[in-house]
Amino acid sequence: MRGSFIKLSSRALISFISVMSLWGCAPLSGADASLAASKTQVRLGVVLYNAADPFVVNICDSISRYAAEEEEASNIKIIIDILDSKNDQTLQNHQIDQLIKQKYDAIAVNIVDRAEAANIIDKVKEAKIPTVFFNREPVPQDMNKWNEVYYIGSNAAESGEMQGQILLNAIEKGERFDRNRDGVIQYVMLEGEPGHQDSILRSYHSIKLLEDAGIKTENLAMDTAMWKRGEAKGKILDWMDQFGERIEVVISNNDEMALGAIEALQAKGYFDNNKTIPVIGVDGLDQALQAIKQDKMLGTVLNNADEQGKAIFGKLYSLGAGVQSRVVLDYSADEKYLWIPHKIITKETIN
Ligand code: BGC
Secondary structure (H helix, E strand, O other): OHHHOOOOOOOOOOOOOOOOOOOOOOOOOHHHHHHHHHOOEEEEEEEEOOOOOHHHHHHHHHHHHHHHHHHHHOOOEEEEEEEEOOOOHHHHHHHHHHHHHOOOOEEEEOOOOHHHHHHHHHHHHHHOOOEEEEOOOOOHHHHOOOOOEEEEEOOHHHHHHHHHHHHHHHHHOOOOOOOOOOOOEEEEEEEOOOOOHHHHHHHHHHHHHHHHOOOOEEEEEEEEOOOOHHHHHHHHHHHHHHHHHHOOEEEEOOHHHHHHHHHHHHHOOOOEOOEOOOEEOOEOOHHHHHHHHOOOOOEEEEOOHHHHHHHHHHHHHHHHHOOOOOOOOOOOEOOOEEEOOOEEEEOOOOO
């Protein structure tokens, strides 16, 4: 049956962890011990909206790492199947049906289409399989359909505000982004997928923070590049042809698209001979950090994939195994939501 699942072979994505180890087994007490005694193995399913998305791969990497650590330290065998939904909700529904049919102990869902959450929640509720959504947030009405449904992610509005703050900090330090001196910052906005909470709220809050601080802005162009570098590069090339030097700032809903923007700008002669333009992203991908160090990017906002993966694994394991995971998280969480804070990254803060 396992063979019917799509297995991922990349370094980052494991489909199966089964190193049984009694080493380092911490004694459990009371209720935990009796629950643990009843389970020698836990089966966890993780479905990814698209394993071609570098940020999602980073989360997945982290889930795998913490699962391996947990197994090392406990006497419960951990089986994790990680499935790539290839940006196809029909495929994802099928994968979730399979996990349910095989009675997995807990499931983590990186949903393709947020509008599909109610349907998935109905199914896992009926099968009584606790489910953790991550990165792509269902609306509260859906989250409230069952008390064993959780969300782990980062607050989208906060990341947008921090993008605005990066620009504001630079302006307050004396950077002159207003090249044509008209008292207004002309910007273009690269957006992620339409309907994704991070696209909607990052676009809105980045600009709102500037406007609230008294900075006048004008949007020259704004369009989706679907989180993708290649599409973003194409958009910026078009916008450069259309607006040229009038573009004073490039704001991007994520780093992948910011990196695409940088490639386009470079092709148009930027970042050479002191010709520069501020580009701001979100995520904190390694290549974005490199671009910041090379003065090709003004800054990014850390969307902490490592901590998100850690929290997802910890929750999933605790729900599935019925014993507390060894993962320690210093974040406050309410019954259903756990939020990992963002952080501003600029040249000054990179060590
Ligand atoms: C990230 C994007 C990613 C998207 C996928 C966002 O939080 O910033 O890089 O493509 O999630 O859902």
